[in-house]
Amino acid sequence: DAMVIQNPRYQVTQFGKPVTLSCSQTLNHNVMYWYQQKSSQAPKLLFHYYDKDFNNEADTPDNFQSRRPNTSFCFLDIRSPGLGDTAMYLCATSVNKRGARYYNEQFFGPGTRLTVL
């Protein structure tokens, strides 16, 4: 089945120790997103890739970076995690071609639950 996979599902790191979360997809979607979600809140968009173009949200801290080496993979790097970065991190994909009509339905992975101690 086509799907969005996130690894690891659970990650514990120390304050200030860099961490990388990964996302892969078999849907061949051109858009990939990273969201941060804190307990019982709506997902908050950190950034997204439209094809190879990186789009950062204005309020995303510089501490958060992303890489997309190819269509299938996307990484979230947190350079110096703080206690406030403890959250669920969700990867999502969609197919979107500018000028065409898509309804931007997003398909989410199961998430990585990050705990910063």
Place this chain on the structure above:
Amino acid sequence: TQLLEQSPQFLSIQEGENLTVYCNSSSVFSSLQWYRQEPGEGPVLLVTVVTGGEVKKLKRLTFQFGDARKDSSLHITAAQPGDTGLYLCAGEGYKGGSEKLVFGKGTKLTVNP
């Protein structure tokens, strides 16, 4: 800035009861999606509504898009414990072609046996 307000924020009911969740905005959306998220998992798309006044049914769930495409509702009939989760509405901007969604803050539903 487009905003989606969901209500209620929390809802705890008994099995067999009916409920309605609302998603409202002062902005027009070209489409609106509903997701359900179970604890520890990612959101799962339930439905997309695109036409003003549209009604879609998914078993015991009924989704409606307002005539002016500014609001939507989710009605669950005879709720079951398996319906427990966080329900999120998300809208696509009126101009369309945007790859970003505006999310509501969600409704946390608990259905007690």
